[in-house]
Amino acid sequence: MLRNATRTVRSRSRRTRLGILATSLVMLASVSGCGLLGGESDDSSGGGDGPLEQSKLTVSIMPTIDLAPLHLAMKNGYFKEEGLEIETVSAKSGQASLAKLIGGEVDIAYSSYSPFFLAQSKGAANLKFVADASSAAPNSTLIMAMPDSKVQSVQDLEGKRVGITALGTIIEVLVKSTMQANGVDFNNVEWVEIPFPDTAAALQNDQVDAAFLTEPFITQAEKSVGAVPVADTAKGPTKDFPTAGYGSSADFADKNPETIAAFQRVMQKATNEALADRSKIEPLLVEHSKIDADTASLATLLTFQSALDPQRLQRVPDLLLEFGIIEQAVDASQMIAQPSAD
Structure with missing residues (x-):
């Protein structure tokens, strides 16, 4: 099981999310x-x-x-x-x-x-x-899933639970850009914030349908739980x-x-x-x-x-x-x- 700190964050309005990010910056500056x-x-x-x-x-x-x-x-x-x-x-x-x-x-x-x-x-x-x-190099920043996941392609991400480390990060940009480039609505996604070390377990335990990973966590997820690539986020607009x-x-x-x-x-x-x-x-x-x-x-x-x-x-x-x-x-x-x- 993931630690209790792992939390699910549903897509929220732009104004609300920016307010949260602004608050984080105030805390950072303080x-x-x-x-x-x-x-x-x-x-x-x-x-x-x-x-x-x-x-x-x-x-x-x-x-x-x-x-x-x-x-x-x-x-x-x-x-x-x-x-x-x-x-x-x-x-x-x-x-x-x-x-x-x-x-x-x-x-x-x-x-x-x-x-x-x-x-x-x-x-x-x-x-x-x-x-x-x-x-980002080819195959170094991937969206991954289990072989039997509901997510088999980028098009399958809409309406699913997608693991990222946090909102407001490069990871969010890479995933959303990849979805947008493939005509997928990223507003209809349930974002789940998970630290990289916990992501393989979250995939295996069906706590997310897919998740973003970079190395060495890509290789570790492949070796430990058999996760497979769904999409390479280092292509198209984010090459x-x-x-x-x-x-x-x-x-x-x-x-x-x-x-x-x-x-x-x-x-x-x-x-x-x-x-x-x-x-x-x-x-x-x-x-x-x-x-x-x-x-x-x-x-x-x-x-x-x-x-x-x-x-x-x-x-x-x-x-x-x-x-x-x-x-x-x-x-x-x-x-x-x-x-x-x-």
């Missing part, structure tokens, strides 16, 4: 007693164009697969080569990670993109993206859709351009290496994502990213606005920290 980060500096020098304004960076992270390049960079000493020392702080979710940033606990936060854009659109924070992390990245406060990015540039150089180097040789990151998936070696070898990885493309990133707030998750348009290009010089 974590900070001092506002945005101040960007205090250290006297240190790195491998870039000038001395680093700050040599030590604190980064909030989660046990997700797309953080493999960051772990690779730390393991291989790439940050030290640039004069940087990285301290990581664990967060339970993207919203929790962003709360640590707004509260001044960390300098840089890793999260899916939804919390960043939601906070920016509501004025809860003034943020800058410092590096991309991942985008190569940006899923997660790293952000800081705008104040921190503006006051620490050389430090941010050094972080960007390291992440680009590690990302290129991870893309070129998967064998270098599979042991890191076992160590940091807490999965077994077999799952690490079988999992279909998200596409690792590092460079921030404003046109590509704009797809996220545009869809968030289309589906009513944010009320105000956001210009993604204005949220990108100045890239490092070649």
